[in-house]
Amino acid sequence: MFRKFWLSDQTNRQGWLVFGAASFLVSVPVFIQAPLVQQLPLLSLAITLGWVWLGLKLLKRPGTEIWGDLLLGFSWSWLAGSIYWGWLRSEPSIHLPVEAIGLPFALWGLWRGRGKVGNLFYLGSLLGTAITDLYFYIADLIPYWREVMKVNPELAKPILQDAIAQVQTTWGISWAVVLVMTLGVVGCWSLAKKELPWWAFSGAILSTILVDSLFWLAASMA
Numbered sequence: 502m503f504r505k506f507w508l509s510d511q512t513n514r515q516g517w518l519v520f521g522a523a524s525f526l527v528s529v530p531v532f533i534q535a536p537l538v539q540q541l542p543l544l545s546l547a548i549t550l551g552w553v554w555l556g557l558k559l560l561k562r563p564g565t566e567i568w569g570d571l572l573l574g575f576s577w578s579w580l581a582g583s584i585y586w587g588w589l590r591s592e593p594s595i596h597l598p599v600e601a602i603g604l605p606f607a608l609w610g611l612w613r614g615r616g617k618v619g620n621l622f623y624l625g626s627l628l629g630t631a632i633t634d635l636y637f638y639i640a641d642l643i644p645y646w647r648e649v650m651k652v653n654p655e656l657a658k659p660i661l662q663d664a665i666a667q668v669q670t671t672w673g674i675s676w677a678v679v680l681v682m683t684l685g686v687v688g689c690w691s692l693a694k695k696e697l698p699w700w701a702f703s704g705a706i707l708s709t710i711l712v713d714s715l716f717w718l719a720a721s722m723a
Contacts, residue, residue: 520692524707527629549583556575574618574621580603608620641667645660689703
């Protein structure tokens with residue numbers, strides 16, 4: 502039987518905390534893991550065990566089950582990021598399959614009614630990644646992705662500038678608007694469901710817009 506986390510007036514504050522935590526776990530760790538995984542991929546991979554340990558510990562304590570659940574969902578994203586960006590980042594075609602490494606486990610957990618907060622957070626993060634990758638294919642940015650990953654950072658500037666020029670075409674801007682609106686609609690729909698797991702899903706979805714915007718800004722300033 503599914504355990505339901507309905508948002509009453511008394512727990513509305515907790516709902517926003519879950520939303521904020523989910524947003525934080527998608528946006529902020531990206532900028533910590535990105536440099537770490539390129540320099541010390543094995544350390545980044547090992548940190549996954551730390552997230553799992555902390556998640557299980559919080560899951561067993563009264564009053565912190567939700568946060569443990571959320572961290573366990575986050576550990577799948579961290580694991581996938583460590584594997585892909587540590588060793589496989591030069592090949593975009595396998596990015597989404599690697600990010601989906603936890604998908605069977607998340608779906609199994611939801612089917613069994615377990616870990617709804619963490620599993621929906623992971624699915625929201627995965628959906629955001631899928632939509633971002635879709636944009637790279639639609640806007641024909643995949644060749645730039647491959648080039649950036651093969652050159653030294655100091656040589657990446659002209660490649661990034663060419664990629665930004667590609668984004669700033671009518672085609673690139675139009676599809677960016679469509680996909681951002683899609684993320685926004687899905688995120689707001691999830692909030693309207695008034696359940697803590699769906700607020701975790703929404704936080705993961707909507708924060709994808711922030712992360713993509715920050716990366717675009719960084720590339721524009723390169």
